[in-house]
Amino acid sequence: MARLFAKLKAIDFFKKIPSDLTEATLTGAWLSILAAVIMVFLFTAELISFMSISTSTQLVVDRSPQNELLKLNFNISFPALSCEFASVDVSDSLGTKRMNLTKTVRKLPIDLDMIRVGSAVEDHSHKPAPKYDAEGHFDEEPDIDVTVPLSHVNFDATLARYPIVIVNFFAPWCHWCQRLEPTWEAATKEVHDKYPEWDGRIRFAKVDCTQEMELCRAHFIQGFPSIRVFRKGHDDIVIGGMHEHETYMGDRTKDALVAFADSLVPSAGQPHRKHVNLSAAPKTSGCNLAGFVMVKKVPGTLTFVARSEGHSFDHTWMNMTHLVHSFHVGTRPSPRKYQQLKRLHPAGLTPDWADKMHDQFFLSEHAQSTHEHYLQVVLTTIEPRRSRHTGSYDAYEYTAHSHTYQSDSIPSTRFTYDLSPIQILVQETKRPWYQFLTTSCAIIGGVFTVAGILDALLYQSFKVAKKLNLGKQG
Template structure:
């Protein structure tokens, strides 16, 4: 019974055997067998390497960032002719959000005209209220006072050398704030010099007309009007790091406040190393480096670098917004591991400036009142490694940059306008499935074996035909 079942099973054998005494081995078949084996091994090795490697797939989708997600913008920009005293960063966006004078995440460092650091970074985190003024017209009927006549470059240094303390008002006649301060300054000057006359010689109030003494004002890095500076022998005659130090008064601009300020200065007259607690260091250089980051919504917006003050007026023709962008990029810098991943699977590879197209570029103001504008179009590329670990994934922001300079009737500035693409590029890394490898391996073995068999059959039959032809000729 069992033998009968087994005999029936033999009928469905796909691989029926030919008796060995009916087969014939040939030398050509041997060479074809060796060649087929070599080809099988090579193709198998190549397929195995392909199986062990990974492939990437790229998709374009609508940006799936959450509605409340914020974008980090990092920047480091140097302005050789913009004083840190007035340098500000404002941010606005297409939704109408405006943030003026960003300070929390911004660091300002004084630099000179060749962008070398010349002082400590300035902290503007504590915003001071605008100074108060006396009522307009309060001192308009005061008599003219000779001592209130402006000093100039001919007697400026002599005035500083004569008095232990000199408080100088650098002004411009056309400036609104200067016009409002003028009668108060004259009244305060009269009262201070009545209290401390020439024979006392401890303090002097003076003023300089910057429209007439442009070089003198520029030499003291005056950018906004009015600027009140305090020069004291106790500091100015002591060179600190090759520079002479003096201070800036930023308090109220009323007569009472100025006279009280003069009274508070008197005890330190002629005393070196004593600084007034309510004074700030005056600018010792012409420029400012602004570095830091801001968080913005993912909508079109603008970063606005400019000189701004609620209590000063600026001469536009004096302002030079030339700048150098050391770095400007979106998001966070990738770790070395994430950078290697991005470099490996990025669709087009990475250029040196892949994330920072403005890196180390310089933009010069060749004409007065020049405003610089940079337009950036930002694209998000998300890479997802095959490991499935989201911590290894990375959001890479790349952008194109277009810059131009134009003459502006407003305060010269440097603007960076950014626009984010609604399309997100997703690059996924994946490995080949095992079934694909097995299928391909079988195809390699079967295909090469079959093709080699066909070639061997053709070759064998061709040889037989040739031999028959030769025998026919001989017969």
Template sequence: MISSTKLKSVDFYRKIPRDLTEASLSGAGLSIIAALSMMFLFGMELGNYLTLSTSTSVVVDKSTDGEFLRIELNISFPALSCEFASVDVNDVLGTNRLNITKTIRKFSIDRNLIPTGTEYHPGPVPNIMKHGDEVDEEYSEGSVSLTADTFPRYAQHYPILVVNFFAPWCYWSNRLKPSWEKAAKTISERYDPEVDGRILMAKVDCTEHGELCRKNHIQGYPSIRIFRKGSDLRDEYGQHDHESYYGDRDTETLVKTMEALVAPVPMESHKLAVGNKSDNATRDSKRPAPLTGGCRIEGFVRVKKVPGNLVISARSESHSFDPSQMNMSHVISHLSFGKKISPRLLAEVKRITPYLGGSIDRLNGRQYINRHGEQTNVTIEHYLQIVKTEVISRRSGRDYKLVEEYEYTAHSSLGESIYIPVAKFHFELSPMQILVIETPKSFSHFITNVCAIIGGVFTVAGILDSILHNTLNFMRKVELGKNF
């Protein structure tokens, strides 16, 4: 066996008997300073160990999240009616989707962006609307021309007032005119306005009575509105919230529709019937007219990951629009790309990378307003450059993809157009992506640094104490030599 004497010979920390050691005020001061320094440096090292470290790099995008990208939007148009508002998507591969409705919701709003009712439901509209063949035939005027002065009187007098808001230059208005006048004449003969008095077919020229058409939120020509008189007055004209007609425009269909409208109204009075006993065809061809001239569009669309366009405009296969009267001003409440991030995940992402998590959606809260009368035929375009960012967390010794987020930069412009104005969002995805990796610190590295702090401070303090002690002794010897 190894003797205790030999074992003691390898002791690195040999002890000095306590009766040979001497305490000093300088040593006590340095000890206190050393202890405080150790505590301060330990606190800094602990804080650095607990702080996440991230590395950012730019790499080629090798995404595996599919070929489609989701666009979330919430955009308000104070001067675009939900009646004609259309969300379209196209791209460089030839994709062209018009009037997306499955994932889009529309709400009528006023000029102050305040909703005026529940969700606007467009209802079924025929792709090909049937018109009469009487274009080349002679016909007589059967409907009554209304003006801003006569409209309130007729609206308050007749239980059913059906009005054709038209423009003489409009192709579809001219296609409707023969059928409309023939149907109006037939209805006038069957339900004499002076004797029967239950229904009247009329018309308004929007080029001459623009203010009247704007009050009724007419944006496409022709627009056929059905006004019902009742005790529940909505505005100064004295009618209920009215309806729009979207059925076929031939004489026979128009006459059948008018007869279905007048059937529930008692002949002896001009009171509005509560029930609607019209047939299914008539019911499907009508829907509530917009209460205001604005629309809030919200929802999402899915697009391919190639350069393309998201276009919001007024669209109809059987209406015409006056470009000089179209105002595509809008307020962007929200526009983002990719999947929505849950609040819990968002908090985790912001903990690792504070600048991520939706704070760089450049267009959120922006307003693009073209004041009426300042400039006409104005198309508003936004050019978006999209970059993907992946945040990877390294926990438990393995990589964990925390989130995939798409950020974008935007440049916007307003310019005149010879066509119907639109709001257009050009988007293009960058071939590169930003990779943010969380790098956790090693616990062994932390312990090593703590030991280095303790040993380093102790050693430096010992050196300083030795220097100070020897200096004081030397000064004492010099002092004693002078005395002798």
């Protein structure tokens, strides 16, 4: 056993020098203290570095799940687009088209100063389009006493004379107006035969908006034909304390119009009552549209435009001036995730990092002006180390380029979005424990070795200097 231990001693890396063969020096003591201080300092710095979490940023192909939908959030005011016809449409490069989205969109009437003046407008886009009599149905009717269209000269006097006046605001070029014309004339004759002038309770009338543009604009007519009901000189209906127009939304057949007139006659001279075929049309010129839409993650367009299945529009009347209160992509981060994003984002967060169009105003200076905003969207995914899968957050940022042009089609406001196929992936990383051990050993060993070399150099230098000094003295 003793021989075995003797052989083990032969492979000792740390052979000891007898203490009586060593010499302690003051220089070595100072170097030892300095080396110890440096070791402690470097070790502490290394420990802090090991305990801290660093980030790595990579550019990768978008790893979003297949068929994942993207949320577009908006709040936009159009001071000259009535909520009666305002529509939100979505289309994309795959051929998907969705018209007049209503489930996640709120419409509020506003005035020219963009101040709310009414309650939320109920959208009738999913109701069946009004029926019409067959074309040519009244071609063989005997001569009909066609009511001469009202003008600004006699409009107010007519409203004041009859308790109930049903007015058809039309434009001769409008297809739907042309189709309604014979029906309206036939219904006018039958109603006036049934309720002659001496009865004086109801009157059918019409206004040519191409001749009486100011009169039609004063009543906020944007789509043709618009059938409004005036009682006691006005078409106001009070809903929730707000004044709005009454507009007829029923079928546009002779029987339907006559039946509608019959149902209104008993209320002549009585307090105002809402009719089943009447709907509130905002008594304002503008509309605020707010909400969100879910779209596929492919290039597409979000369009704001006037739309109706039973109306036509004069393009020169449409004014798409608008104020973008907010437009952002994706879901707003919670306060905790916002702080993570602010801390880990490669370039930090600017005040408009998620909403580059906040409070921007776009004016239609010319007729038939369409506004187009081109958005390039980039996805940044933040993956904190402690919750790599459950706590990750997708932050969408975009650049916006806007321009206005005149078009022959109906004016609109379009947000064209294009998503980058490259995703910015920011991950928190922590150094492995073995790197900490390796670096710690390197610090201790390196400082010890360097200090030993310096001590040897200084010791030998002092010896040489001492010998030279003794030689000079001898």
